[in-house]
Each structure stands twice: as structure tokens, then as C-alpha cells.
Amino acid sequence: MRQKITLRxxxxxxxxxxxxxxxxxxxxxxxxxxxxGSGISEIEVTSYVPPKLIPQFxxxxxxxxxxxxxxxxxxxxxxPNLRGAQRGIELGVHKxxxxxxxxxxxxxxxxxxxxxxxxxxxxDIVTLVRSQPxxxxxxxxxxxSTALGCSYEGRIAVSQVVKYAVQxxxxxxxxxxxxDTVGYADPAQVRAVFKAVLAEVGSVPVAAHFxxxxxxxxxxxxxxxxxxxxxxxxxxxxxxxxxxxxxxSGNVVMEDLCFMLDSMGYDTGVDxxxxxxxxxxxxxxxxxxxxxGAIARAGLPxxxxxAAQRLPV
Amino acid sequence: MRQKITLRxxxxxxxxxxxxxxxxxxxxxxxxxxxxGSGISEIEVTSYVPPKLIPQFxxxxxxxxxxxxxxxxxxxxxxPNLRGAQRGIELGVHKxxxxxxxxxxxxxxxxxxxxxxxxxxxxDIVTLVRSQPxxxxxxxxxxxSTALGCSYEGRIAVSQVVKYAVQxxxxxxxxxxxxDTVGYADPAQVRAVFKAVLAEVGSVPVAAHFxxxxxxxxxxxxxxxxxxxxxxxxxxxxxxxxxxxxxxSGNVVMEDLCFMLDSMGYDTGVDxxxxxxxxxxxxxxxxxxxxxGAIARAGLPxxxxxAAQRLPV
Numbered sequence: 269m270r271q272k273i274t275l276r277x278x279x280x281x282x283x284x285x286x287x288x289x290x291x292x293x294x295x296x297x298x299x300x301x302x303x304x305g306s307g308i309s310e311i312e313v314t315s316y317v318p319p320k321l322i323p324q325f326x327x328x329x330x331x332x333x334x335x336x337x338x339x340x341x342x343x344x345x346x347x348p349n350l351r352g353a354q355r356g357i358e359l360g361v362h363k364x365x366x367x368x369x370x371x372x373x374x375x376x377x378x379x380x381x382x383x384x385x386x387x388x389x390x391x392d393i394v395t396l397v398r399s400q401p402x403x404x405x406x407x408x409x410x411x412x413s414t415a416l417g418c419s420y421e422g423r424i425a426v427s428q429v430v431k432y433a434v435q436x437x438x439x440x441x442x443x444x445x446x447x448d449t450v451g452y453a454d455p456a457q458v459r460a461v462f463k464a465v466l467a468e469v470g471s472v473p474v475a476a477h478f479x480x481x482x483x484x485x486x487x488x489x490x491x492x493x494x495x496x497x498x499x500x501x502x503x504x505x506x507x508x509x510x511x512x513x514x515x516x517s518g519n520v521v522m523e524d525l526c527f528m529l530d531s532m533g534y535d536t537g538v539d540x541x542x543x544x545x546x547x548x549x550x551x552x553x554x555x556x557x558x559x560x561g562a563i564a565r566a567g568l569p570x571x572x573x574x575a576a577q578r579l580p581v
Numbered sequence: 582m583r584q585k586i587t588l589r590x591x592x593x594x595x596x597x598x599x600x601x602x603x604x605x606x607x608x609x610x611x612x613x614x615x616x617x618g619s620g621i622s623e624i625e626v627t628s629y630v631p632p633k634l635i636p637q638f639x640x641x642x643x644x645x646x647x648x649x650x651x652x653x654x655x656x657x658x659x660x661p662n663l664r665g666a667q668r669g670i671e672l673g674v675h676k677x678x679x680x681x682x683x684x685x686x687x688x689x690x691x692x693x694x695x696x697x698x699x700x701x702x703x704x705d706i707v708t709l710v711r712s713q714p715x716x717x718x719x720x721x722x723x724x725x726s727t728a729l730g731c732s733y734e735g736r737i738a739v740s741q742v743v744k745y746a747v748q749x750x751x752x753x754x755x756x757x758x759x760x761d762t763v764g765y766a767d768p769a770q771v772r773a774v775f776k777a778v779l780a781e782v783g784s785v786p787v788a789a790h791f792x793x794x795x796x797x798x799x800x801x802x803x804x805x806x807x808x809x810x811x812x813x814x815x816x817x818x819x820x821x822x823x824x825x826x827x828x829x830s831g832n833v834v835m836e837d838l839c840f841m842l843d844s845m846g847y848d849t850g851v852d853x854x855x856x857x858x859x860x861x862x863x864x865x866x867x868x869x870x871x872x873x874g875a876i877a878r879a880g881l882p883x884x885x886x887x888a889a890q891r892l893p894v
Contacts, residue, residue, distance in 0.1 A: 422884025452882040454844035455803050482882070483837040483875030486800040490768050524796040531767035562796030569765040569795070571735025 270535035274499045275526060276310040276475065277303055279550075280331075281346050282519055283507025284324050285315060287557065293327040295553035297334040300341075302549055303504065306542035308522070310342040311335065312365060312501075316352035332359040344409070348379060353393040356406055364397070365445065366390055367411035368436075370429050371418035374449075387435045394440035410436030411445040411477070416461060417452025426464045433465045437472050444474045445501065448488065451481025455491035462495040475499035478520050480506060480560075485520035486528055500525060505547050506560030521561040523547075527568070540568065583848035587812045588839060589623040589788065590616055592863075593644075594659050595832055596820025597637045598628060600870065606640040608866035610647040613654075615862055616817065619855035621835075623655040624648065625678060625814075629665035645672040657722070661692060666706040669719055677710070678758065679703055680724040681749075683742050684731035687762075700748045707753035723749030724758040724790070729774060730765025739777045746778045750785050757787045758814065761801065764794025768804035775808040788812035791833050793819060793873075798833035799841055806847075813838060818860050819873030834874040836860075840881070853881065 280299065284291055300311055313335045319326035328345070335343040336359075344363040347353050356364045368386035369375035375383045390410060397405050414421075415429045433444055446465060448458075458476075465474060476492040476499070478485045489500060502525045508518025526538045544564050551559055593612065597604055613624055626648045632639035641658070648656040649672075657676040660666050669677045681699035682688035688696045703723060710718050727734075728742045746757055759778060761771075771789075778787060789805040789812070791798045802813055815838045821831025839851045857877050864872055 417882055419883050422882065450882070451879065454841055456845035481875065481879045482840060483834065484799055484841050486797055487803045487841060490800045490803055521796065527795060528767055528797050528800060532769035562794065566764065566794045569730055569735065569763075570732050 270533055272498065273529050273534045273536050274310060274475075275308055275522065275529075275536055275538060276312065276344070276499065276501045277308050277504060277522060278312045278477070278501045278519060279503030279505070279507040279522070281312045281315050282501075283503045285322055286508070287324060287554065289554055289556060290324060290326075291554055293330050293334075295549070296327070296331050299504075299546060299550055299553075300331075300335050301338055302546045303543065304338045304341045306546060307536070307538035308543070309340065309537065310344060310363075312344045312346060315346040315348070316355040317346075317348055328355070329359060332356075332361050336360060336362075346411075347393070349389060350392050350396060353396055357397065357400055357404060360404070361406055363407040363409055363443075364393070365409045365411050366393060366441075367413050367445075367447075368432070369414045369418070369449075370412050370424050370432050371414040371421045373420040374414045374418045377420070383432060387432065387439060390436060390441070391439045398440070407442050408440060409443040409445060409475075410439070410441035411447060412436070413447045413449040415446045416448035416457060417450055419450045423452070423457075426461055429461055430464050430468050434468050437469055441472065443499075444469060444472060445477050446474060447477035447501075448479055449477075451479035451485075453478065453488050454484055455487050458488045458491035459495060462492050462497060466495060473499060475501060477501035479508065479518060480520050481518075486524060489520060489525060489528070504543075504550060505557075505564070507550075507557065518560070521563075523561050523563045527563045531569075531572070583846055585811065586842050586847045586849050587623060587788075588621055588835065588842075588849055588851060589625065589657070589812065589814045590621050590817060590835060591625045591790070591814045591832060592816030592818070592820040592835070594625045594628050595814075596816045598635055599821070600637060600867065602867055602869060603637055603639075604867055606643050606647075608862070609640070609644050612817075612859060612863055612866075613644075613648050614651055615859045616856065617651045617654045619859060620849070620851035621856070622653065622850065623657060623676075625657045625659060628659040628661070629668040630659075630661055641668070642672060645669075645674050649673060649675075659724075660706070662702060663705050663709060666709055670710065670713055670717060673717070674719055676720040676722055676756075677706070678722045678724050679706060679754075680726050680758075680760075681745070682727045682731070682762075683725050683737050683745050684727040684734045686733040687727045687731045690733070696745060700745065700752060703749060703754070704752045711753070720755050721753060722756040722758060722788075723752070723754035724760060725749070726760045726762040728759045729761035729770060730763055732763045736765070736770075739774055742774055743777050743781050747781050750782055754785065756812075757782060757785060758790050759787060760790035760814075761792055762790075764792035764798075766791065766801050767797055768800045771801045771804035772808060775805050775810060779808060786812060788814060790814035792821065792831060793833050794831075799837060802833060802838060802841070817856075817863060818870075818877070820863075820870065831873070834876075836874050836876045840876045844885070
């Protein structure tokens with residue numbers, strides 16, 4: 269039996285948030301529907317931030333409502349604070365991805381709060397969610413950004429990551445995301461950090477979020493797989509590069525990640541050809557977007573379907 | 582103590598052989614010298630094939646002779662046959678990299694011989710080398726191309742790879758190269774193939790040669806590292822893409838590989854900044870060459886030097 273892996277699309281949030289051109293709501297919904305149709309079961313569709321801050325997410329409401337109509341899709345959204353959580357609850361999103369930085373400096377620059385204060389904010393969010401009727405309670409996920417390095421502080425101590433992981437779980441997180449926000453991680457570090465976190469979090473699932481900024485995204489995924497991680501964020505065509513580094517890779521490329529896992533014998537539940545086809549839709553809607561990805565360029569290996577079926581993990 | 586890794590530059594052979602523009606001999610030698618200066622200790626500088634077949638290697642003699650003047654550098658060259666071995670011996674190259682395909686179809690298309698016949702040819706090459714006076718005997722290395730997949734035959738049986746690995750060693754190979762010639766490999770397959778080969782080859786060192794065609798190059802390196810492999814081929818700026826797929830990645834990018842290993846705590850002996858600087862030299866000599874690579878684009882992480890020293894494997 270193949271090990272199941274959950275792939276989570278974050279391009280609509282992590283990819284679009286830095287893109288200067290507004291992607292029409294209909295195009296976002298077509299993207300979400302097409303990717304869900306290819307077998308991606310969880311999509312972070314937007315971010316509940318003030319439109320003044322990030323105009324790209326001014327359509328958070330219709331995007332959430334549209335995504336919720338897709339049967340079987342886990343619809344998630346990023347929230348920076350309590351107000352975001354309130355909006356998510358009102359809209360009926362399935363999961364709230366709260367994000368705080370393990371790096372105090374990064375957190376301060378991002379949300380003008382210390383990391384400790386962000387944990388307190390998270391407690392308030394959980395309290396708000398728990399005060400709703402059961403059917404109206406979204407899942408609450410705690411994201412630890414800069415967990416594998418920070419552009420201000422450099423490498424982050426493993427103990428620091430573990431500390432905040434434990435605090436978020438004690439506060440009520442039902443899932444964690446450990447994120448290499450700036451693409452600093454290497455596979456040895458990934459093993460060290462994920463092993464340490466997994467040893468402390470009990471049964472709470474941990475997802476990995478890697479950026480391919482320095483080319484190590486898929487190698488880092490393999491290191492996390494070795495630790496037992498089975499949930500991975502990625503973005504179609506690797507969307508999510510830094511706006512100040514043209515051509516720089518962003519998140520791990522979803523199509524390549526999917527190919528790697530499928531080829532290794534894991535069960536992603538995704539049809540790669542259908543997934544690759546979604547690129548055309550994104551590129552038609554945002555022609556100025558630079559799309560990354562090796563599988564889209566090189567194609568699947570000769571005899572691939574048969575070979576992949578021959579080698580279950 | 583850090584584990585030593587030997588990185589071997591193959592861009593001058595694998596990268597240039599498909600490039601239509603002749604790179605001036607002086608530029609090749611400047612490239613070799615600069616890369617050796619950065620700490621790369623082994624470079625495949627050319628291929629001993631008839632210039633009519635590949636005009637790029639018409640200067641194999643001056644390139645070999647020039648490279649041999651660089652103190653401390655292991656100078657290697659590819660040979661397709663006995664005539665190539667003869668030239669290598671005459672020129673005094675340090676190591677002959679003989680290549681045959683594990684895929685019979687690929688071998689037939691490439692050298693109009695079955696894989697079994699190519700093993701016989703290798704025996705003759707070893708006999709020729711052993712007939713030289715001791716000081717004039719280059720090392721003889723047996724390369725197994727298409728070992729992780731073939732564009733004609735698809736996936737190759739592990740037993741087939743092991744069979745030819747054993748035959749080359751019985752014939753006298755002092756080193757093996759197991760190559761993913763067309764970029765089909767995934768990390769699970771790499772583990773399966775390298776474990777099986779290593780179990781049979783005794784003390785003969787095995788090197789890994791990966792292409793990044795489908796984005797899995799560095800993940801595959803990690804899988805081979807896990808098996809105990811410590812010798813890796815790569816090419817500066819990932820040179821070596823397919824001439825029929827513009828922008829396609831070629832070999833694993835040397836700078837990114839070097840960064841990954843260094844960051845993981847391995848001892849590559851290479852100065853990354855000096856290595857990255859060599860790109861300018863190649864690109865000045867061949868402006869139409871497309872250079873790949875994430876580290877050259879994104880730069881090293883903040884505080885990287887200190888961090889890398891903190892995390893030995």
C-alpha cells in the first residue's frame with residue numbers, strides 16, 4: 269500500500285501576494301477548480317488582510333465563497349490576526365492558517381509584535397473559534413515562519429522553533445506548519461528541526477513549507493519525508509518569488525513535487541498531466557507572471573506510468 | 582570531523598559537447614584553472630573523440646596538456662573506445678572515463694554495439710593501459726550511462742545495472758560512475774540502484790552523475806549521500822542541457838550542489854564565492870550559453886558562513 273501524501277496549493281496566497289497585477293476573481297476561481305479537479309485536496313485560497321495592505325486579496329470573500337462550492341476541497345486561508353480569524357469564521361472557511369515568525373526581528377517587522385505577543389494573539393484566536401457553535405468552527409493551524417532561517421537573524425536555533433511549536437499547540441493549534449520562508453534550509457537542517465519538533469508535538473500533524481530560492485526545495489522535502497512528514501505546501505509553477513529578485517524561484521514547484529513523490533511510489537492522488545495543464549490557465553490570466561518548473565518543460569520520462577506503478581515505497 | 586566529498590566538474594565535456602559554438606581553447610583553460618583555483622579537485626576536461634564527430638573537442642590535446650600543468654588537479658577525459666584510450670595514454674591524462682550504456686538500445690544508437698560488446702571493448706582498453714609502464718598508466722574508470730532510465734527503454738532493471746557494474750569491475754575498472762544520463766531518476770530509485778551496486782562492487786569507489794532535467798538533481802544527490810556515495814559529477818551553471826529543449830537544465834548545478842553540501846556540513850574543499858565567479862568567465866567566452874543556478878541568483882543566506890560552521894554532519 270502506498271503512503272498517502274497531502275499536497276497543499278499555496279500559490280493563490282503566497283504566489284499572488286507579491287504580484288503587482290490583480291488576478292481577476294473568475295480566474296482565481298477557475299484556477300482553484302482546475303487544480304482541485306487534478307486531485308489537489310487542500311488549497312490556501314486567499315489571505316484575510318485589509319485590502320489596503322494587499323489589494324490582491326480584496327476579493328477574499330467571493331474567492332472563499334466560490335472555493336467552498338467545490339466538493340471535497342479543503343479550503344484554507346491565511347490569517348495574520350484576530351480580525352482575519354473573525355472574517356474566516358463569517359465566511360465559513362474550513363481552516364485558518366495563522367502565521368507568526370520564530371524570528372523575533374522578522375515578526376516585529378511583519379506585524380509589529382514580538383513572537384511571544386503573537387502566541388498570545390493566537391490564544392485569543394483559538395478562544396474566538398471555540399466560542400462558535402461546533403459546526404461553525406474552522407480548524408486552527410499554527411504556522412511558524414522563518415523556522416529554518418531569517419533574512420535578519422540568519423540561522424534560527426532549533427530550540428527556538430520547538431519552543432514556539434509547543435506554545436502554539438498548548439494554545440490549541442490542531443496542526444502546525446514549519447516554514448522555510450526565505451529559502452535558507454538544507455536537508456541536514458530540515459532533519460534536525462523536524463525531528464526535534466515532531467518529538468514534542470505528540471499527535472498534532474506537522475506540515476512542511478519550503479521555498480526553492482536556493483534550489484534545495486525538493487531535497488528538503490525528501491529530508492522531511494524521511495522524518496515522517498506527509499503534508500507539503502507548494503505552488504503551481506513555483507509562484508511566490510521575491511519581487512526584488514526577478515526570476516527567483518518561490519515555493520517548491522507543485523508539479524515537480526508531485527512528479528517526484530509519484531515517481532518514488534507515494535500516493536498523491538494527483539493527475540500530473542491535469543495539474544500541468546492548469547499552468548496555461550494561470551499564464552493566460554497573468555501573462556507577466558514568470559512560471560518555473562522542470563516537468564512542464566521536460567515532460568514525463570518514457571514509459572513513466574508503468575514504471576511508477578512498479579515501484580511502490 | 583567533516584565528511585569529505587569530491588566534486589567533479591564535467592561541464593567542459595558534458596556541457597560543451599552539445600554546444601554549437603566552439604569555445605576558444607584559451608577560454609577553456611582559463612575556466613579549468615579558475616575552477617581548480619576555487620577548490621574543485623577533479624575536472625573532465627575533454628573527450629577523445631574524432632573532431633569530425635564533435636568539433637568542440639578538436640582541441641583535446643592542448644586542453645589536456647594545459648590542464649596537466651595545474652598542480653593538484655586530477656585531469657580526466659571521456660573515452661568512447663580504444664582509440665580514445667590510446668590518445669589519453671599518449672597525452673598523459675590522469676584518468677580515463679570510459680562510458681557505455683546499460684540500455685542496449687541506447688548503446689546501439691550511440692556506438693553501434695551491444696552493451697555486452699562494450700564490456701569486451703573495455704577489457705581491451707584495460708589491457709592496453711596495463712601494457713604501459715607503471716608511471717604511464719592512467720586510472721581507468723567505467724561509466725554506466727542510462728543506469729537510471731533510458732529515453733528508448735524507460736526504466737532500467739536494477740539487476741541490469743548491477744550486472745554491468747560487476748562486469749566492468751571484473752574487467753579492471755578502478756572506479757565506477759553510475760549516471761542518470763537523461764534525468765529520469767527519483768530519490769527512491771537512486772537508493773535502490775546505488776545500494777544494489779554498492780553491495781556488489783567491494784572497495785571500488787562509485788561516483789554519481791545526475792542531470793537536473795526534471796528538477797530532482799539535488800534530491801537525488803541526497804539519496805546517494807544516504808547510501809554512502811561521496812563522489813559527484815556536476816557542471817558549472819548546470820551546463821549540459823539538451824539542444825532540442827531550450828532552457829532545459831543539464832547536469833546538476835555545481836554551485837548549488839556545493840552550497841547544499843557545505844550547508845549540510847560536508848567538506849567540499851570549495852570556496853563557493855570563487856566558484857560562482859567562474860560563471861562570468863564562461864559567459865564572457867560563450868555569451869549564447871544559458872546559465873542555470875539558484876545560488877548565483879539568490880546569493881548565500883544571511884550569516885551563512887557562521888551557520889555552516891556550526892552544523893557539521
